[in-house]
Amino acid sequence: MNPLVPQVATILAIREDTPDVRTFTVRPDGEDFPPYRPGQCAMLSLFGVGEAMISITSTWAPETALEFSVKRAGRVTSALHQAEPGHKVGVRGPYGNSFPVDQWVGHDLLFVGGGIGLAPLRSVINHCLGRRAEFGRVDIVYGARSPRDLCFRQELFESWPKVPGASVQVTVDAADAEWEGPVALVPPFLEQLKPDAAGTFAVTCGPPVMIRYTLQALTRLGFPDDRVFTTLELKMQCGVGKCGRCSIGPKYVCIDGPVFSAAELKSLPAEY
Amino acid sequence: MTMNLLPSERLAEFRECLAAGARLYGPVEVDGIVLFEELGGRPPAIRPGNPANSLKSFLCPQTEAVFDFEGGYTDVALRVPAAPTAQAIFGVRPCDAVALERVSRVLLAEPFADESYRQRREMTTILTMACREAGPHCFCRSVGVSPADGRGSDVVLYPADGHYLLEAVTARGLSVLQSAGAFLDPARDEAARATCQSTPVPLIGAVEREDLAARLEAVALHPHWDELARRCLGCGACTFLCPTCYCFALFDTVRGARGRRSRGWDSCQFKDYSLMAGGHDPLPTKASRIRRRFLHKLSRFPAVQGEYACVGCGRCGGTCPVGLHLAGVLSELEEVLR
Numbered sequence: 001m002n003p004l005v006p007q008v009a010t011i012l013a014i015r016e017d018t019p020d021v022r023t024f025t026v027r028p029d030g031e032d033f034p035p036y037r038p039g040q041c042a043m044l045s046l047f048g049v050g051e052a053m054i055s056i057t058s059t060w061a062p063e064t065a066l067e068f069s070v071k072r073a074g075r076v077t078s079a080l081h082q083a084e085p086g087h088k089v090g091v092r093g094p095y096g097n098s099f100p101v102d103q104w105v106g107h108d109l110l111f112v113g114g115g116i117g118l119a120p121l122r123s124v125i126n127h128c129l130g131r132r133a134e135f136g137r138v139d140i141v142y143g144a145r146s147p148r149d150l151c152f153r154q155e156l157f158e159s160w161p162k163v164p165g166a167s168v169q170v171t172v173d174a175a176d177a178e179w180e181g182p183v184a185l186v187p188p189f190l191e192q193l194k195p196d197a198a199g200t201f202a203v204t205c206g207p208p209v210m211i212r213y214t215l216q217a218l219t220r221l222g223f224p225d226d227r228v229f230t231t232l233e234l235k236m237q238c239g240v241g242k243c244g245r246c247s248i249g250p251k252y253v254c255i256d257g258p259v260f261s262a263a264e265l266k267s268l269p270a271e272y
Numbered sequence: 273m274t275m276n277l278l279p280s281e282r283l284a285e286f287r288e289c290l291a292a293g294a295r296l297y298g299p300v301e302v303d304g305i306v307l308f309e310e311l312g313g314r315p316p317a318i319r320p321g322n323p324a325n326s327l328k329s330f331l332c333p334q335t336e337a338v339f340d341f342e343g344g345y346t347d348v349a350l351r352v353p354a355a356p357t358a359q360a361i362f363g364v365r366p367c368d369a370v371a372l373e374r375v376s377r378v379l380l381a382e383p384f385a386d387e388s389y390r391q392r393r394e395m396t397t398i399l400t401m402a403c404r405e406a407g408p409h410c411f412c413r414s415v416g417v418s419p420a421d422g423r424g425s426d427v428v429l430y431p432a433d434g435h436y437l438l439e440a441v442t443a444r445g446l447s448v449l450q451s452a453g454a455f456l457d458p459a460r461d462e463a464a465r466a467t468c469q470s471t472p473v474p475l476i477g478a479v480e481r482e483d484l485a486a487r488l489e490a491v492a493l494h495p496h497w498d499e500l501a502r503r504c505l506g507c508g509a510c511t512f513l514c515p516t517c518y519c520f521a522l523f524d525t526v527r528g529a530r531g532r533r534s535r536g537w538d539s540c541q542f543k544d545y546s547l548m549a550g551g552h553d554p555l556p557t558k559a560s561r562i563r564r565r566f567l568h569k570l571s572r573f574p575a576v577q578g579e580y581a582c583v584g585c586g587r588c589g590g591t592c593p594v595g596l597h598l599a600g601v602l603s604e605l606e607e608v609l610r
Contacts, residue, residue, distance in 0.1 A: 001387065002338065002339075002352060002387035002388065003384040003385075003386075003387065004338045004386075004387075004388075004522065004533075004535070005338060005339050005350065005352060006350075008348050008349075008350060045533075047341045047343075047348050047524065047531060047533070048341070048524050048526040048531045049524060050522070050523065050524050051522060052549070073548075073549035073550040074548075074549020074550065075549065076549075077549060083345075084345075086345075086346050087345045087346060088343070088345065088346060088347065088348040208552060233548075234546065234548070234554060235545075235546050235547065235548045237520065237521050237522050237538070238520070238522070240384030241378070241381060241384060242378060242379055242381075242384070242386050242518070242520070243519055243520050243521065243522075243538070244518065244519035244520075244538075244540065244568075245519065245538075245545065245546060246546075247568070247572070248554075249572050249575075250572040250573075250575040250576045255384075269492065271554045271555065271560070271564070272554050
């Protein structure tokens with residue numbers, strides 16, 4: 001089996017989340033996609049265009065399709081946004097490590113997302129909510145550039161807030177005429193909320209600059225580096241630790257990551 | 273370990289025997305440049321030092337098909353290429369064979385072994401010619417490789433006066449020697465091997481240091497990398513010729529309803545190597561890319577694999593259009609550290 005040869009898969013459905021984010025429901029035509037863990041990624045491709053590493057935003061269950069929330073950014077993702085249900089794509093994976101969910105059992109959880117960074121967090125949030133009794137509080141803090149850039153609205157505003165012991169706080173960088181919620185960047189918004197660091201694991205993902213300032217905010221809030229996790233993305237070609245592209249010091253994001261603790265990140269050179 | 277003697281005048285017959293069941297490659301002179309090419313009956317050009325290209329031309333070709341596809345938006349069929357056929361490479365220098373062993377550590381690592389490389393590696397016999405003389409850019413001894421190194425080889429030929437001592441390193445090498453038995457003399461010549469083991473190769477103090485990785489990390493943020501970047505053209509020749517560089521890219525090409533996804537060599541020295549859609553680039557400057565190359569080879573690869581991603585073949589030094597050879601760069605950095 002050549003790991004660079006994808007399974008041919010079909011786009012079953014496409015949901016328009018924001019002006020530049022669409023969620024694709026995809027199922028391989030042949031064998032089922034292997035079981036995957038929250039935080040893992042897959043190489044999604046269009047034949048004739050190319051591949052891109054995308055986090056799997058669905059949570060694995062037998063015989064369910066895969067979901068990928070894709071922001072239109074470059075060549076492959078722009079072509080994906082032109083695709084329609086019924087079109088063929090390539091998919092290979094799952095790749096990378098995953099969030100150490102079992103380590104979090106019995107603890108409170110804080111998820112801090114920005115923009116399309118909620119896509120990998122959604123997988124682990126839904127996984128943890130599926131095992132609700134095993135965790136303490138589940139607090140979700142999320143922000144986007146503007147109200148129309150908020151992803152996963154159904155979950156943000158309807159399903160997650162209804163889960164017992166869960167909370168969702170949503171902010172935007174800039175409001176529009178209808179927005180009545182908070183207007184603030186995620187890191188200062190998070191600091192204002194003053195989440196309790198004692199016994200809590202924090203998980204963050206968003207644009208690189210948001211991750212950087214959120215990690216600093218979490219440190220000021222008293223979260224130790226080994227209880228803070230993030231998930232990184234770098235340019236990838238192979239996804240399987242061979243092509244060299246996504247190395248950070250001696251680590252490859254594709255196989256040693258994408259999930260790193262803040263403690264691990266501090267031991268790596270700042271090349272990400 | 274099986275050893276045999278091969279009289280020098282029977283070397284051509286030995287090569288013909290190798291060519292019987294496999295495509296036979298070796299160093300040949302083309303327009304004044306020695307290159308590994310299919311020998312096709314030509315006598316190999318065995319010179320001190322290395323041919324311009326490395327063995328990766330034959331084990332991870334510069335471009336190759338990963339698969340072909342055919343169809344339209346709603347119907348696609350994939351076809352993977354045929355398995356590679358047997359090949360033998362004659363006249364390899366020990367450093368190049370050691371480089372294969374280094375590259376294999378990454379490309380064959382499970383659970384995602386590189387299938388194309390694995391198939392080619394299994395179908396390739398490496399016949400190494402130990403060195404009695406160093407080439408003009410060689411520095412193998414400074415990075416822990418010897419002119420008589422057998423790692424990565426199937427058979428090592430140690431040249432002596434009037435004959436070669438042949439040593440089978442692997443089971444495949446042993447079967448080569450058995451099939452060529454008619455030309456061989458079961459005698460030994462330990463002196464032939466010892467001669468190659470003691471071939472003098474210039475030692476480069478800056479490379480040889482045991483604490484090289486730590487010293488490089490210590491200068492990782494030094495402005496001297498910017499000075500190096502002013503001279504570097506970013507051409508990537510060092511990486512394409514390097515036998516231990518293995519980075520590759522994947523790309524699609526289309527003609528009508530048919531297309532191909534290919535892989536091809538890539539270089540960390542190229543501007544778009546790590547540039548992401550959206551504009552983020554963890555290696556945004558030439559200085560950061562040069563630093564990446566040196567730190568990968570001498571600090572970060574060793575941190576994981578326990579050996580340098582450099583075998584001292586000297587190609588980068590002999591080829592760089594502005595003379596930024598590894599040994600020279602390390603000597604400059606030593607000056608900076610002082």
